[in-house]
Amino acid sequence: MTSPESAIANETRPVRHVRPPSYNPLGALRAIGELPEYLDLFLTLCLHRASVRYKQSLLGVGWALLQPLLLMAVYVVIFSILVQMPSDGVPYPLFVFAGLLPWIYFSSAVTAATGCLVSHIQIVTKVYFPREILPLSYVIVGLIDFAMASCVLALMMIFYHVRVGMTVLGVIPVLAVETVFVAALSLVFSAIQVRFRDLGLAMPLLMQLWMFASPVVYPMGRVPARLLPWYELNPMAGILENFRRVVLLRQPLDYHLLWISLVISSVLLMASYAYFKLQEATMADVI
């Protein structure tokens, strides 16, 4: 804060200074302080995302379940009937469904968030609010869909007589780490998309490749040992592997893997938030 507030201030009204943008991780912290003011907008947006999506669609909530179920069917045909894929001793349909849940949360939230600033152009150029609320609202929608699809997973586990242990509580830290990672990518991708629309076009391809670089349809145990140090740098590897361990295998968390994911995700989140706030300042000019 510099000098000119001498004439101003001295009352309870908040005083705000708008300055030219600069890359400033500490400034990003100050921006977080502004977020609680917009909590109501965030809630309203999340509510409406859900209600808009299911309005005028026949299947409604069914869409949240259809995608993982159909993909599961495809992968079961390919990797269980055509090719014998090992699945850590769990029935393959269950194995792949448990991988698809966190994966779809990741891929659909990041894909939707990437285009969101551009698709809300008429709001972005007309009103101010902290722009990160838009991509972050898609993260919440992803979580809601995840919760609904989890019910199907529970039914499948009953069907296959897979018991649940106390280890299932490990889902909480796993999901927390994933949410940090999803938020980080949503922020940075949506900001890049404003300048370079190429990213949105590349998203389906990127997500496809990324899925095969993550243990979704195969167990991590099949990855050759010499590749593992690199393979583990993908935060999704640690997330997917740990999700299956605690839900299906009744094993404790693999802290080594989860730590890698957490550290990478958190560093990425901080960097991408600072980048986002830098871009936000002139977003309305270039969008």
Added chain:
Amino acid sequence: MIDLKLDNVSKKYRIWQEEATHHAGLLRKIRRRLGGGNEFWALRGIDLEVKSGETLGIIGHNGSGKSTILKLLSRITAPTEGEITIRGRLAALLEVASGFHPELTGRENIFLSGTIIGMRRREIHASLDSIMDFAEMRPFIDLPVKRYSSGMFVRLGFSIAAHTQPDILLLDEVLAVGDVSFQRKCMDHIEQLKRKGLTMVFISHDLAAVERLCDRAVLLEKGQIVQEGAPAVLAGQYLTRIDRSEELGEQRESTGPLGLRGLEFLDIDGRSTLQFRTGYALRARVEYDAMIALPAVRFRMLFKGIDGSAQCEFLTGDAEMPAAAAGRGAVEFCCEEIGLQPGIYHVDVLAENEAGAVMDVKRRWAVIHVASGRFTHGAFYSPHSWKLEAAQEAAQGAGEMPRANG
């Protein structure tokens, strides 16, 4: 106490010429995207202060930087240089309806748009009835807004915005909202807010509204403040600047027997002015030089809107044309109650001979500004009188006097 302060604020835009980069290599494309493009300073070194409770008007032509100031104040975009200080909650009464989601109902959109402009859900709940009533939308509130007419859209949008409780309000051409009676309602609402002591910034080229609302105004030209002062004085300045900045049409010296020399507009007391009001008097004096004595001359004065459409004409003698003696002379037009609606008008003056051939013409010779005066519905104001036919003896005398409406 100062609510808004701009300290040496500048804003630079980059303009990319997409056609030019179309065939360029990928690397050059990326480089241009990141740093290149033509620079364009939309605002340069703006210093401005708005005191608590004051209403500041910002006027200027299109492209003068008005809307950039608005975008900076409402934090839609950041300045390139300088610092803006905002004390208190600021809301912009702009196109709120642009935030509407077509699939959601009116009610849902009230919450969405309301929270976008910074209201709490609690506040919205509390003023929901009042929002619906102000917009006159209660029966349609649970329909998806994609079924709304554009008028309904805009009314609901304004109504939401009108229910925010900011410390500082930004207004931008809001008066162009909906039909006449709703515009009136908006204006009343804004005046009410002003009386409550709200700090306001009003950006417009509707000079009449600026004069009516603002305590002080600044005139913006090419991204800089060129003048500051009382709104009425600035409105005049603005008009003469239009005059200078725009290409004047055929302004050749006349070679005919009669040349138009001077034009002056006067108010009812004979003072020179370019400001008039709908339904009040206007006088115009045209000076000419006649080489020879002319048996018949017709002077025509044509008022044209900013789009060039002819709006109204004054004429000397239609059937019987006056004669003009050789030498300097003047013709004076006088209209007791002008019908021109509020706005800006260019004035053309023509002199014709008895055959209807043009002897001299001055196109866009002056620009006048008509502010709102007597309010009427419809396309134009028409002078009229009225008389009340009351029961016999009580109204004697009073009933005989024609009265102007107002």
